[in-house]
Amino acid sequence: MTLPPALVIAGPTASGKSGLALKIAREFGGVVINADSMQIYDALPLLTARPSDQDMAQAPHRLYGVLPPSEVCSAARWGVLAAAEMDAAWAAGKLPVLTGGTGLYLRAVMEGLSPIPDIPDAVRAQARALLAEMGNDAFHNRLAKRDPVMAERLDPGNSQRLARAWEVLEATGRSLAEWQAEPREGAVAARWLTMVLDPARPRLYAQCDARFRAMMAAGALDEVRRFESLDLAPDLPIGKALGRRELALHLAGELDLETAVAAAQQATRNYAKRQGTWFRHQLNASITISEQFSESLIATIFLKIRQHLLTM
Structure with missing residues (x-):
């Protein structure tokens, strides 16, 4: 059976993914499917660099701003939503064009994920509260006593991964390492x-x-300012949008605006560096474009896509 085609446009923030995905969708009759963990929420469209209404009117766009900021969208949940949008695109005779900088989202549909059950919100909140109370080093030590395999793998400074390992152990009674060794699902x-x-x-x-x-x-x-007035739980994913924390500190009177902007820019650069490293080592790219996307690259990119679609 011949498999249907799908494109992935990945890369660090500000590398030009959204603009390229739009041009590809217009040229090849595609549907742009969001693979960015921040742009899926109906909040902070500027800070999350969500495509403008004008851009989204030029080609079908899916999974942008579809969830309220009060929800948590895991990679597994996104994978289910994205798979449905891909099926709908193929049924309509269109090309799915997945674009975004969230590597785990892309891995969910391309390779599948370990079948870890959903973690109850209460367990997740308890894990993060305990981490905040104990501090990273002490929390890491406690994790090591219960789950030495995962503790050995984790940097004590990585709060998110420490809490994840703890919450999975608490909720399932099994190490995250055991779940990760299971056959992947959802590809x-x-x-x-x-x-x-x-x-x-x-x-x-x-x-x-x-x-x-x-x-x-x-x-x-x-x-x-409008987002902060919603008074949402501080540990929600959308709260990690680049620049939100720094601008919120300015609004609270803790940073002057110039310092807040400089700090937000630094955080963005740091994140872009981490993304670039992840994609270079974790994603098996068919084509790598080692420069900022610009109009001068369009002809070459389109040719490579046509060759790929014709020869596969």
Whole structure:
């Protein structure tokens, strides 16, 4: 059986993924499917760099702003939503174009995920509360006594992964390492073409800084002010949107605006660096573009896509 085609446009933040995905969708009759863990929420559209209404009107876009900020969207949940959108695109004779910088989301549909059960919110909250109370080093030591395999794998400074290992152990009675050794589930059968944008860091960092300045000019501070008035739980995923924390500190009178913007830009650059490293080592790219996306690359990219779709 011939598998249907699907494209992935991945890369660090500010590398030009959304613009490229839109051009590909228009050229090849595609549907752009969001693979960004922040853009799925109906909040902070400026800070999360969600495509504009004008862009989304030029081609079908799916899974943008579809969940309220009060919800948690795991990679497994996103994988189910994305698989349904891919099926709908194929049924309509269109090409799914998945784009975003959340590597685990992309892995969910391309390779599948370990079958870890959903963790109850109460257990998740208890794990994070205990971590905050104990501090990372003491928490890591306690985890090591219960789950030495996972503790050995984890950096004590990585709060998110420490809490994840603890909550899985608490909720399931099994180590996260055991779950990760299980056969993966949820992979979508497709003829994948994976394109990674990997521009040189100086150019990427400059783009990160410029984009955040543009966000500020477009009203990002007021956007954060409205978001903070919602008084949501502090550990929700959307709260990790780049720049939210720094601008919130400014609104609270703890940072002057110039310092807050500089800190947000630094956080964005740090995140872009981590993303680039992940994609280089964790995603098997069909095509790597080692420069910032620009109009001059379009002809070459389109040719490679046509060759791929014709020869696979």
